[in-house]
Structure formats: C-alpha cells, structure tokens
Amino acid sequence: MEGELALLGKYIGAGLATIGLGGAGIGVGHIAGNFLAGALRNPSAAPGQMANLFVGIAFAEALGIFSFLIALLLMFAV
C-alpha cells in the first residue's frame, strides 16, 4: 500500500482510532466516581473493595488500549 492517498487514510484512521480512548476515559471515570460515591456512603467497606476497583478499571482500560493499539498499527505497521 503506497501512495499519498493511502498515507492520508492511514493518518486519518489512526486519529479516529484514538477517539476510542475517550470511551475508556469515560469508563474509568465512571468506575472511580461510583467507587468514591459508595466509599463516602460506607467508608468502612471501601478498603475491602479496592481489588474490585482496580480489576474494574483494568477491564475498562484494556478496551481503550485496544483502540490505541489500532492507532499504532495504522501508523507504523500497515
């Protein structure tokens, strides 16, 4: 795949793919915010749920990382 048009499409595609990171940001913020809301209601239960918090954040973040990976693939590997 060579040529100006392919290059153009590649860059546009990479830029579009990074929008997916916004979704990951929303997801992580949602998890953290809800955790905080719950923790303020019942602070004594909060430390026990830290593991679940991190696992949830990790799952949400992984999907964002996928879109970042697609952007990188478009930039460097296609």
Added chain:
Amino acid sequence: MATEEHGSGLQIHPMDQFVVKPLFGDGPIEWYTPTNVTLWMGIAVVAMIALLVLSTRRRAIVPSRGQSVAELFYGFIHKMVEDVAGHEGLKFFPYIMTLFMFVFLSNMLGLIPMSFTTTSHIAVTAVLALLVFLTVTLVGLYRKGLGFLSMFWVSSAPLVLRPILAVIELISYFVRPLSHSIRLGGNLMAGHAVIKVFAGFAGAMGIASVVPIAAIAAIYGLETLVAAVQAYVFTILTCVYLRDAVGDAHH
C-alpha cells in the same frame, strides 16, 4: 514520515526506544543472541535478588529497612492470592510472586531514562499471559475435569439464553490472554511513547521547552503510578483467573 523534516529539527522517533539490539556487534538477532532484552531482564533478576534475598539474609525479628520492603512485597502478594484465589490458590503463590516481581521490576526499571522496557514488548507480555492462560486451563481441567467446562454453562440463566451465554463466555475466556497481554504492553508502550513525543517537542521549542519538560515531569509521575498499578492489575487478574481453576464454586 521524517524524510521531509531533516532540516526542521522536529524529528520524533517515539518507537526507537523499543528497538531490540544485540549487545555486542551488529549481527543478526538469533534466538540466543545477548541483546538489550537480556541485559535488562538480567538487571531485573539482580534487582529481585537484592530486594528479596540480600536484604533478608540476616533474618532479623526486628527488620531492617530492606527486609521490611521484602516482607511488604511478600505480605502484599500473599494476602492477594489468599483473598482472591482462595486458600487453594496459595500453592501457586511462588508462581504468582514470580510474575509480579518480574512485571513490577521490569516496569520500574523501564522508567530509568535510556533504559529498555522489556514489558512493553508484546512478545514478552504475550508469553506471560499465555503462561497464565495455560496454567489456569490445565489446572482447571486437571482438578475439576469436565466440571471446569461448566463455567461456560451459566446454570443461573434461563435455559434459552444459556447457549448464547456459553458462546459469549467462551469468547471472553479466549480473549483473556489477549487483553491480559495487550493491557500491560500497551499501557507501558503508550506511556513511554508519550514521554518521547514530549521530549521531541522540548528539543525543538528552544526557551519555551520548559512547558513540555514540565509536562514530562508530570507524565513521569503518572507513569510511575501506571507501572505499579499495571503490575498489580496483572497479578490480581492472574489470581482472578486462577480462582476459576481452583476455587470451589464459580457461580
């Protein structure tokens, strides 16, 4: 990308830091060639030995600072395995500790300027994730036999939905190693690349480069956090997967 920019000074190669090079000479990279991967993994091993073996050689009842750190790591992972994977999971404690120490130390060593981050390579994280995947699957099949497969047959759901759920569960089970490895590698790669991009800005902006340098300092702090959290997440997800294999009842 850089062909037309030779004169402008704005040459950013954010991916150059991830290049695998031979340590000696310039030859082709065979499977046995000592490369910078070898070097930094060796440093991780040395760091691990210094942290967990040398610091505890006095076996003091009242610990020194180094021994406290070693005990902190031990207690942290031990508690995590026990809490998440259950008492049965403690048999895999050395295995999980190995994964955690390797990932944590590699992430941290990768933050040293000019260093090489072994865990930012998909090859490394994919092998780690596949090891976890194979361990969980084989241990689950060995301990529970075909009962392990009942994990995919959600008995609490309505009968009509169960085949659909089974397909979804199956897919999510096989996506695990993928997400497990990409999460770790992608996070580190992204962070390091972003720092490199900002460093490229700093080189081109003259006096105004204080702005990107300040940004690098901030991102560096964030990356330190990410390095620790990703090691934690990798380990705790290993424990979560292991619970499926050794835990009593999944549902």
Added chain:
Amino acid sequence: MATEATAEAGKAVGMPQLDFSTWPNQIFWLLVTLVVIYFVLSRIALPRIGAVLADRKSTITNDLAAAEELKQKAVEAEKSYNEALANARTEAAKIVAQARAEIQKDLDAATAKADAEIAAKAAESEKTIAEIRDGAAQAVSEVARDVAAELVAALGVGADAKTVTAAVAARLKG
C-alpha cells in the same frame, strides 16, 4: 512506514514490537529469566521471608502471653495492695475509736472531779455567806438597841435595858 531516517540508523521498521524476527530472542530470554526468578523465589527468598514472618508472629504471640501474665500479676498485686490498704484503714479506725474512748473517759473523770470541787467550794462559800449574814443581822439589832437606848436616854425617859431590848426586838420583827 520505512523511512530513510530510520533505515539509515539501522533501526527496525515501524513498531519494534511487531518485528517478529526478534520474538524468539525475547521469548527465550524471558523464559530463562522467569525460570531463574522462580527458582530463586521458591528455593531461597519465599521460604526465608515466610520463616521470618512466622518467627515474628510466634515471638509476638509469646510476648503477648508474657505481657498478659505480667498484667495478671499486676492486677493481683493491686488487689493485695488494696486489701492491705483496707486492713490498715480499719485498723486505723479502730485505733482512732479507742483513743477517742480513752480521751472521753479521762475527760469525764476530769469533769466529774471538777464538778465535785466546784460543789464543795460552793457549799463552803454558802456557809461563809450565811455566817456573814448572821453576823450582819446581829450587828443590826445591836446597833438598833444601842441607838434606841441612846434615844430614850436623850429623851429623858428612864427605861431599863431590858425593856428597850424587847421593844427593839419587837420592832425589828414587825
């Protein structure tokens, strides 16, 4: 994305992560590293730290037991101290009561003696007063008789002493 710049530097193309020619190398060294870490951890580090932690736990348990014992002893000591204190207190109260009784007795005796003395003195004084009164009464009658006799003499009336005395006595009585 093979550019001249990267190619000149002899670097890999595009994403080094996707340069599959380096994968066997990385995987080999990774496995070596993991095996080394696993053996160091499972043979040396983890048993050692686990033993240290168990040691410390048992030491702490022992110390806690010893502390519990000492506390028990302290409680006992306090109890015996309190007992001794209570004993001493009752003893002291007893002594105080005894002393008070003795003092009371002495006081009563002294008071009685003083009362008796006062009574004796009072009786004596009464007697003396009675004597003085008698003396005074006699003196008054004598003086009155003498005055009467003088008066009678002065008036020139002859009267013997007997008549005057009787008259004065009658007057004095009346």
